[in-house]
Amino acid sequence: xxxxxxxxxxxxxxxxxxxxxxxxxxxxxxxxxxxIVMALCALIFTWMERKVAGxxxxxxxxxxxxxxxxxxxxxADMLKILAKEDIIPRDADxxxxxxxxxxxxxxxxxxxxxxxxxxxxxxxxLDLGLMYIFAVxxxxxxxxxxAGWASNNKWALYGAARGAAQMISYEVPLALATIPVVxxxxxxxxxxxxxxxxxxxxxxxxxxxxxxxxxxxxxxIAGIAETNRGxxxxxxxxxxxxxxxxxxYTGMRFAFFFLAEYANLFLIALIAVMIFLGGWWAPIxxxxxxxxxxxxxxxxxxxxxxxxxxRWTLPRVRVDQLMHLxxxxxxxxxxxxxxxxxxxxxxxxxxx
Amino acid sequence: xxxxxxxxxxxxxxxxxVPGLKSELLELNMGPQHPATHGVLRLVLLTDGEVVYKVxxxxxxxxxxxxxxxxxVNYKQxxxxxxxxxxxxxxxxxxxxxxxxxxVMQQEVPERAxxxxxxxxxxxxxASHLIALATFGLDMGAWTPLLYCFREREVILDLLExxxxxxxxxxxxxxxxxxxxxxxxxxxxxxxxxxTMIENKKLKDYNELLSFNKIFIGRLxxxxxxxxxxxxxxxxxxxxxxxxxxxxDCRKDDPYSLYHKFDFEIPVGMGEKGTVGDxxxxxxxxxxxxxxxxxxxxxxxxxxxxxxxxxxxxKKIVKAPAGAAYSxxxxxxxxxxxxxxxxxxxxxxxxxxxxPSFCNLQVxxxxxxxxxxxxxxxxxxxxxIVLGEIDR
Numbered sequence: 001x002x003x004x005x006x007x008x009x010x011x012x013x014x015x016x017x018x019x020x021x022x023x024x025x026x027x028x029x030x031x032x033x034x035x036i037v038m039a040l041c042a043l044i045f046t047w048m049e050r051k052v053a054g055x056x057x058x059x060x061x062x063x064x065x066x067x068x069x070x071x072x073x074x075x076a077d078m079l080k081i082l083a084k085e086d087i088i089p090r091d092a093d094x095x096x097x098x099x100x101x102x103x104x105x106x107x108x109x110x111x112x113x114x115x116x117x118x119x120x121x122x123x124x125x126l127d128l129g130l131m132y133i134f135a136v137x138x139x140x141x142x143x144x145x146x147a148g149w150a151s152n153n154k155w156a157l158y159g160a161a162r163g164a165a166q167m168i169s170y171e172v173p174l175a176l177a178t179i180p181v182v183x184x185x186x187x188x189x190x191x192x193x194x195x196x197x198x199x200x201x202x203x204x205x206x207x208x209x210x211x212x213x214x215x216x217x218x219x220x221i222a223g224i225a226e227t228n229r230g231x232x233x234x235x236x237x238x239x240x241x242x243x244x245x246x247x248x249y250t251g252m253r254f255a256f257f258f259l260a261e262y263a264n265l266f267l268i269a270l271i272a273v274m275i276f277l278g279g280w281w282a283p284i285x286x287x288x289x290x291x292x293x294x295x296x297x298x299x300x301x302x303x304x305x306x307x308x309x310x311r312w313t314l315p316r317v318r319v320d321q322l323m324h325l326x327x328x329x330x331x332x333x334x335x336x337x338x339x340x341x342x343x344x345x346x347x348x349x350x351x352x
Numbered sequence: 353x354x355x356x357x358x359x360x361x362x363x364x365x366x367x368x369x370v371p372g373l374k375s376e377l378l379e380l381n382m383g384p385q386h387p388a389t390h391g392v393l394r395l396v397l398l399t400d401g402e403v404v405y406k407v408x409x410x411x412x413x414x415x416x417x418x419x420x421x422x423x424x425v426n427y428k429q430x431x432x433x434x435x436x437x438x439x440x441x442x443x444x445x446x447x448x449x450x451x452x453x454x455x456v457m458q459q460e461v462p463e464r465a466x467x468x469x470x471x472x473x474x475x476x477x478x479a480s481h482l483i484a485l486a487t488f489g490l491d492m493g494a495w496t497p498l499l500y501c502f503r504e505r506e507v508i509l510d511l512l513e514x515x516x517x518x519x520x521x522x523x524x525x526x527x528x529x530x531x532x533x534x535x536x537x538x539x540x541x542x543x544x545x546x547x548t549m550i551e552n553k554k555l556k557d558y559n560e561l562l563s564f565n566k567i568f569i570g571r572l573x574x575x576x577x578x579x580x581x582x583x584x585x586x587x588x589x590x591x592x593x594x595x596x597x598x599x600x601d602c603r604k605d606d607p608y609s610l611y612h613k614f615d616f617e618i619p620v621g622m623g624e625k626g627t628v629g630d631x632x633x634x635x636x637x638x639x640x641x642x643x644x645x646x647x648x649x650x651x652x653x654x655x656x657x658x659x660x661x662x663x664x665x666x667k668k669i670v671k672a673p674a675g676a677a678y679s680x681x682x683x684x685x686x687x688x689x690x691x692x693x694x695x696x697x698x699x700x701x702x703x704x705x706x707x708p709s710f711c712n713l714q715v716x717x718x719x720x721x722x723x724x725x726x727x728x729x730x731x732x733x734x735x736x737i738v739l740g741e742i743d744r
């Protein structure tokens with residue numbers, strides 16, 4: 001934010017602005033930037049997902065659009081989807097139906113604000129950063145529930161009910177898995193969390209103690225469930241519920257859900273990098289020459305690849321098995337991680 | 353245990369929990385446009401949340417009056433219609449029809465033709481089972497096995513194209529033989545190479561990727577159990593019956609063609625991961641049948657005799673003496689029977705088809721009760737129905 005403020009001050013006649021105006025301008029620029037980055041990410045990841053799926057399934061994926069490995073496929077799809085007719089079912093609850101995709105989108109967009117891309121480069125440097133991320137990203141549940149209810153379609157309703165149950169449940173282990181990290185850092189500020197992992201790979205939180213190592217995997221699994229992707233894609237389950245909560249959506253409204261899914265995917269990966277995998281710090285000193293933001297994004301993309309790998313390999317679990325996994329396995333394990341990490345901190349003298 | 357409770361109790365939705373606030377079961381229309389119904393099957397479900405109370409299969413969306421057409425076209429022309437019954441294994445459908453027809457015509461078939469028929473039938477069975485595995489994986493949310501199985505099926509289609517000229521619908525068998533001889537360009541050795549690859553490598557891959565995957569087993573073990581008595585009562589055949597542990601296969605128990613000459617086993621469900629007759633058993637029977645098909649093909653090709661591949665010259669019109677005959681073969685889906693009543697003319701007086709998918713589907717009404725919607729999808733997938741055969 002400071003960099004941005006300095007930049008704006010260089011514009012002639014900007015000196016006389018009040019702090020409030022300055023703040024609003026900064027926020028608007030930052031928000032636009034985040035939105036562009038997010039939309040770009042969604043574009044790139046849709047292409048990447050097709051290529052990864054193709055790679056895993058012994059085929060090529062898109063090859064034609066844009067000549068080189070179908071790089072323009074996502075753009076072509078986006079244009080196509082923009083040109084689609086926007087259908088609102090006759091008996092749908094119009095207000096909710098229109099508002100739902102915006103809410104889902106908003107949830108992930110807001111969460112992106114607190115991601116620390118590089119030292120000092122964060123849209124919203126909040127003291128409660130991590131908590132804020134989890135708080136706003138759970139707004140998506142409301143959006144999904146609204147979408148399913150407003151569509152006036154039984155399959156969509158099923159998808160929404162499943163989605164709500166799943167996302168609310170998995171937020172618990174997701175948040176619990178991050179608590180040991182917060183205990184180590186003594187802060188919920190996203191920048192502080194990354195700064196605490198300075199000094200090589202062994203200082204990353206994932207390698208700090210065995211409980212954190214387990215907590216990372218718990219976070220990863222819960223993250224897959226939170227982003228509604230296979231093997232936990234209950235709200236969609238295209239072979240069971242047709243297309244889940246967005247069955248009736250077309251055109252740009254559907255694209256919003258789509259965009260939000262990929263934005264969430266990257267968001268969850270970035271949070272994993274931020275709290276467990278050293279944020280913008282390079283794994284070995286040799287790689288220090290890389291810009292921090294680039295290191296951060298590369299790590300994030302690797303996490304996304306891992307997520308896609310899992311999605312394209314495993315069958316889907318059943319909805320009750322999913323709940324069973326959450327409440328009877330993951331929550332106890334993450335709780336043990338919290339307690340274990342606390343004891344480890346006391347014993348090893350790292351308690352803050 | 354839970355299923356029994358659901359079947360007997362009135363259920364949550366039927367009771368008035370809040371005075372004055374009535375709750376009722378949700379009627380849900382699954383299909384005919386639904387990704388998991390394998391075509392245009394429609395299921396009317398009565399659900400309470402995720403649990404299904406009543407399943408009513410509704411059929412007829414793909415009805416093409418094939419049996420009526422049989423009364424209008426001559427015997428040989430109807431072979432093309434049998435291709436379109438079970439379009440995933442048309443060779444076995446061809447086989448079923450021509451065996452029945454030859455029974456009516458009292459037509460002998462040369463030994464070489466029988467061998468070729470068995471080879472192409474078993475290849476077709478493998479192709480069908482590969483699709484069954486693929487789509488079953490897809491129903492369970494595993495996308496990748498779909499592409500792997502289709503990759504192997506593609507090789508089978510190529511092989512069958514080389515021998516018959518068609519990739520999907522072959523119209524290959526004729527009364528008294530097959531339409532074309534084995535191609536001269538190493539077709540037989542290519543088939544042997546292919547089945548060796550399947551036996552040694554591909555089946556292991558499928559098993560690692562899908563069959564013994566923990567999530568997959570968790571989804572299928574003890575789900576939608578068809579006990580042996582139910583399977584027999586409902587007239588189930590094929591992998592559905594054998595998955596329930598009943599060792600019945602027309603190739604062994606009512607040998608047709610030259611199957612009695614070959615050495616192979618009939619895999620049955622043994623309840624390895626759960627109860628006998630659960631979805632996993634039915635799935636696994638298909639995997640093991642692919643292995644057995646490979647064995648049969650190898651034997652049939654290695655002992656392929658010389659001689660004619662057709663008993664009679666290919667004529668446009670064949671006639672059958674008045675009479676009736678029923679003949680059944682083991683198609684990929686089960687017992688496929690044809691009952692032909694001939695009146696001495698060029699066309700059949702009546703041609704009744706007993707299609708395995710149709711009978712297998714009926715069991716859903718009983719077994720589907722008390723399942724969750726996700727399990728119902730597993731049940732449909734494990735029955736491996738083809739709508740072209742159900743509606744005809």
